[in-house]
Amino acid sequence: MTMITFANTKGGAGKTTAVAIVCCELLRMGFSVTVLDADPQLWISKWFGKMGKTAPPKLSVVPYVTASNLASHVKAARANGDFVLLDLPGARTPLLAQALGYSQYVIIPIQGSAMDAEGGANVIELIHYLADKANIRIPHSVVLTRINPMVTTRSLQGVKDLLASRRVHVFATPIIERAAYRDVFAAGETLYSARAERITNLDKARENAQALGIEILRRVLPYTGKTTETSEGQLRNIA
Numbered sequence: 001m002t003m004i005t006f007a008n009t010k011g012g013a014g015k016t017t018a019v020a021i022v023c024c025e026l027l028r029m030g031f032s033v034t035v036l037d038a039d040p041q042l043w044i045s046k047w048f049g050k051m052g053k054t055a056p057p058k059l060s061v062v063p064y065v066t067a068s069n070l071a072s073h074v075k076a077a078r079a080n081g082d083f084v085l086l087d088l089p090g091a092r093t094p095l096l097a098q099a100l101g102y103s104q105y106v107i108i109p110i111q112g113s114a115m116d117a118e119g120g121a122n123v124i125e126l127i128h129y130l131a132d133k134a135n136i137r138i139p140h141s142v143v144l145t146r147i148n149p150m151v152t153t154r155s156l157q158g159v160k161d162l163l164a165s166r167r168v169h170v171f172a173t174p175i176i177e178r179a180a181y182r183d184v185f186a187a188g189e190t191l192y193s194a195r196a197e198r199i200t201n202l203d204k205a206r207e208n209a210q211a212l213g214i215e216i217l218r219r220v221l222p223y224t225g226k227t228t229e230t231s232e233g234q235l236r237n238i239a
């Protein structure tokens with residue numbers, strides 16, 4: 001079991017959308033996926049609910065994940081499959097430090113705006129703090145979200161420069177701003193169950209998702225099976 005946590009303390013950064021995209025890609029590759037839904041909007045749980053009987057057999061979604069039940073859900077998910085994706089709320093939460101202790105990898109979705117980089121920086125600071133103070137190293141990367149493929153705005157360039165100066169790894173594939181993502185997920189479909197004739201630019205969304213999925217898998221695979229879980233108590237103390 002490999003757990004990937006999606007975190008950014010700023011709301012609306014694109015965490016949940018990133019979780020849904022990565023979820024679709026891991027399923028496409030044949031992995032089983034459990035999504036732990038800690039987003040109070042329960043968006044992934046609703047998405048899964050809309051799928052009903054057409055839900056991919058290798059997908060499970062656990063709603064209402066909180067700091068008090070995370071440990072038991074991680075334990076159950078561990079027996080259940082290949083990947084666990086945790087969708088965190090867009091606010092500071094004790095769940096973040098706790099979740100880091102279980103995560104093989106942390107993905108920080110950052111929208112290409114300065115405001116958003118701050119929420120991402122909070123997560124990165126906590127990860128660096130754990131490395132410095134407790135020698136707990138949690139591999140992590142930023143994925144830039146809601147990017148207009150046609151223009152590099154000044155604020156996006158600013159975010160990229162800031163991350164480069166802090167030596168934070170950024171996935172080469174950003175998540176493009178596409179209505180297709182919203183339309184597919186709102187309809188209770190996956191990127192592969194949705195019909196291309198009904199969704200504008202579905203092919204482009206799939207292309208973007210596939211490039212990101214492959215990049216993430218390559219990056220995360222070396223960490224599969226490793227866990228920082230023994231440090232969980234330490235993490236809780238620091239949090």
Ligand SMILES: Nc1ncnc2c1ncn2[C@@H]1O[C@H](COP(=O)(O)OP(=O)(O)OP(=O)(O)O)[C@@H](O)[C@H]1O
Nearest residue numbers: 010011012013014015016017090146176177178182
């Ligand atoms: N790549 C994208 N293309 C189009 N719309 C997007 C994209 N990413 C996010 N959105 C839209 O932006 C809004 C916020 O995105 P999302 O819910 O994924 O963010 P979040 O970080 O999970 O928010 P919260 O912190 O509130 O949980 C949603 O309406 C979503 O549909």
Ligand SMILES: [Mg+2]
Nearest residue numbers: 015016039088
């Ligand atoms: Mg969300």
